[in-house]
Amino acid sequence: MAEDRIRVVLAKLGLDGHDRGIKVVARMLRDAGMEVIYLGLRQTADTIVAAAEQEDADVIGLSMHNAGHLTLAPAMLGALRAADLDIPLVVGGIVPDDDAAGLEEAGVAAVLGPGATAEEVVATIRRVVRGE
Amino acid sequence: MSIRGAPVEELIRRAIAGDRRSTGRLLSLVEAGGTEAERVTELTPSPTGGAHIVGITGPPGSGKSTLVARLIGVASGAAPRPAVLAVDPSSPLTGGAILGDRVRMTGVDSGAFIRSMATRGHIGGLALAIPGAVRVLEAAGFDPVMIETVGVGQVEVDITAAADTTVVVVTPGMGDAVQASKAGLLEVADVFVVNKADRPGATGTRRDLELMLELSHVTGHEDADYRPPILMTNSLDGQGVVEVCEAIIDHRTYLESSGKLAERRHRRARFEVANRLQGRFDRSLADLLDSDPVRILLDQVAAGTVSPAAAARRLAQHLVPSEARAAGPQFS
Numbered sequence: 001m002a003e004d005r006i007r008v009v010l011a012k013l014g015l016d017g018h019d020r021g022i023k024v025v026a027r028m029l030r031d032a033g034m035e036v037i038y039l040g041l042r043q044t045a046d047t048i049v050a051a052a053e054q055e056d057a058d059v060i061g062l063s064m065h066n067a068g069h070l071t072l073a074p075a076m077l078g079a080l081r082a083a084d085l086d087i088p089l090v091v092g093g094i095v096p097d098d099d100a101a102g103l104e105e106a107g108v109a110a111v112l113g114p115g116a117t118a119e120e121v122v123a124t125i126r127r128v129v130r131g132e
Numbered sequence: 133m134s135i136r137g138a139p140v141e142e143l144i145r146r147a148i149a150g151d152r153r154s155t156g157r158l159l160s161l162v163e164a165g166g167t168e169a170e171r172v173t174e175l176t177p178s179p180t181g182g183a184h185i186v187g188i189t190g191p192p193g194s195g196k197s198t199l200v201a202r203l204i205g206v207a208s209g210a211a212p213r214p215a216v217l218a219v220d221p222s223s224p225l226t227g228g229a230i231l232g233d234r235v236r237m238t239g240v241d242s243g244a245f246i247r248s249m250a251t252r253g254h255i256g257g258l259a260l261a262i263p264g265a266v267r268v269l270e271a272a273g274f275d276p277v278m279i280e281t282v283g284v285g286q287v288e289v290d291i292t293a294a295a296d297t298t299v300v301v302v303t304p305g306m307g308d309a310v311q312a313s314k315a316g317l318l319e320v321a322d323v324f325v326v327n328k329a330d331r332p333g334a335t336g337t338r339r340d341l342e343l344m345l346e347l348s349h350v351t352g353h354e355d356a357d358y359r360p361p362i363l364m365t366n367s368l369d370g371q372g373v374v375e376v377c378e379a380i381i382d383h384r385t386y387l388e389s390s391g392k393l394a395e396r397r398h399r400r401a402r403f404e405v406a407n408r409l410q411g412r413f414d415r416s417l418a419d420l421l422d423s424d425p426v427r428i429l430l431d432q433v434a435a436g437t438v439s440p441a442a443a444a445r446r447l448a449q450h451l452v453p454s455e456a457r458a459a460g461p462q463f464s
Contacts, residue, residue: 005227005252007160030228035250040235046242051234054245056156085153 009057011039022063032122045079064093162264176271183275189283190301195327197236199367215245215274304333329364
């Protein structure tokens with residue numbers, strides 16, 4: 001049923017050119033039957049909020065490989081709150097375990113590390129979209 | 133603000149007031165189809181005058197998205213609230229899709245509304261969703277509304293042809309004059325764009341298109357008052373984009389002054405109603421074919437005791453009123 005088709009906005013936030021991982025994730029989600037709105041490199045929190053509104057996103061995925069996650073993920077959460085958007089945010093990439101707990105405490109719905117399998121990625125997205 | 137459970141009337145009220153998230157949600161309802169989609173369409177009648185609906189089509193990789201981004205930049209002076217419906221194919225295997233048109237539209241005017249749509253496997257659904265989505269965007273005050281599709285397949289050509297103005301984007305190296313004279317996409321163009329015109333072969337492509345247009349004159353398929361312009365662009369650096377924007381506006385002016393705008397809108401109405409009827413018909417047909425008595429008939433066809441043509445004749449009375457009358461009361 002088309003109505004449950006999950007729409008995911010995927011983006012790289014800020015100055016981080018490592019986009020191999022996010023392209024792999026986009027493909028994982030596509031092959032799991034989701035619609036991936038791929039924004040690509042050098043997005044800002046504002047462009048991601050605008051895209052999420054226009055695309056009626058069920059979830060936003062950020063890929064981070066430049067150690068900026070402790071600054072950028074909270075900034076993204078702040079922009080979502082400022083826009084009154086209750087869309088879950090998932091962070092993927094190189095995030096040390098010690099940081100992951102802090103991000104989840106700050107409001108990130110889930111953190112996916114470099115070892116995550118396609119099944120884990122897909123299951124995590126489905127879980128956060130269900131609001132669990 | 134929870135938007136998922138909000139009633140359609142409330143969403144429309146908010147969308148008209150400028151809430152983009154409500155517009156986004158309405159577009160999802162239209163895309164999902166069913167009774168809520170019908171309700172959205174009923175509550176968003178096309179306003180008189182309406183937005184200028186521009187179809188932009190061409191083969192994958194011809195530069196449509198980049199051109200659209202450039203057009204938004206040029207158009208935002210004259211018509212400050214452009215919207216784009218960017219259609220990309222769904223995977224036929226999983227139903228998923230990677231919708232990447234926004235990558236080429238990074239940095240466009242933030243007043244523009246861009247929505248990515250997947251074909252979702254059933255192209256008939258798209259034929260219903262696009263007119264519904266256009267209505268939502270019109271009601272929310274967007275003008276022009278650009279529909280970007282890969283110009284392959286009849287329905288996609290139909291969708292694009294149902295626009296007020298159809299722009300066909302081609303690139304050098306797409307083939308020779310014989311390719312250009314093949315029926316299809318090129319016939320529905322109101323404006324031709326030869327994009328990537330800095331590449332070798334661009335003037336040859338232009339010549340082939342000119343020849344094709346000349347031949348329409350010979351066979352009488354020419355509109356004596358309007359000849360589609362052929363414009364050379366490089367959408368990466370923006371060369372020629374202003375001229376494309378002017379050509380689109382000129383075409384709209386021509387439609388208005390010649391009375392052809394009403395003709396196009398009639399065609400669009402016919403297309404939309406026909407698609408809705410087709411949807412109902414397809415459902416009735418599926419129900420009929422899945423019913424138990426028909427199963428037995430189909431088994432007979434499979435066994436060779438009844439011919440497919442005879443079976444179809446017998447079943448037609450259940451779907452087509454004129455056949456039922458012809459068949460008489462004994463079959464009803």
